Amino acid sequence: MSNQVPLRPFLPKDLLGLRELFAQSIEELTQEDYDEDQRAAWAAKAADPQEFAERLSGATTLVVEIDGEYAGFGSLKDNRVVDMLYVHPYFAGQGVGTAIADALETLAKARGSEEVSADVSDAAQIFFEGRGYVAQSRNSVPLDDQWLMNTTMTKKLAEN
Numbered sequence: 193m194s195n196q197v198p199l200r201p202f203l204p205k206d207l208l209g210l211r212e213l214f215a216q217s218i219e220e221l222t223q224e225d226y227d228e229d230q231r232a233a234w235a236a237k238a239a240d241p242q243e244f245a246e247r248l249s250g251a252t253t254l255v256v257e258i259d260g261e262y263a264g265f266g267s268l269k270d271n272r273v274v275d276m277l278y279v280h281p282y283f284a285g286q287g288v289g290t291a292i293a294d295a296l297e298t299l300a301k302a303r304g305s306e307e308v309s310a311d312v313s314d315a316a317q318i319f320f321e322g323r324g325y326v327a328q329s330r331n332s333v334p335l336d337d338q339w340l341m342n343t344t345m346t347k348k349l350a351e352n
Contacts (some may be wrong), residue, residue, distance in 0.1 A: 197291035
């Protein structure tokens, strides 16, 4: 399905929609792994529009828009770190995350990286494991007055 998902670069006009998608994805897709206060602290990472815009534009950020709706986005930082990968709950399980991850890994490899890493939420760990990522370390991340756990995972990019 990856070739059917329309990927394009992040544009400044995407900011509001991606901030909303970020919050909705966290709120609805991570409920089993993080409590309400943790989700609120995490979603607050997009509260400052300028800071969030700088994070998105400071990396290679790809956006998926389907029928005028934001379906997902992901960013590759330093050509080797999957910094963000978020899918709108409505589009979860439809190949959007896979298409974004495929594209980010392809970009990393094309730019000379032999491996990619990501700090993966507990909710997304199975997705990344299914893509060949291997857990390296557990992390406690302080956000406001909350602590969130995630896992640093890496994937070797195959030689072709």
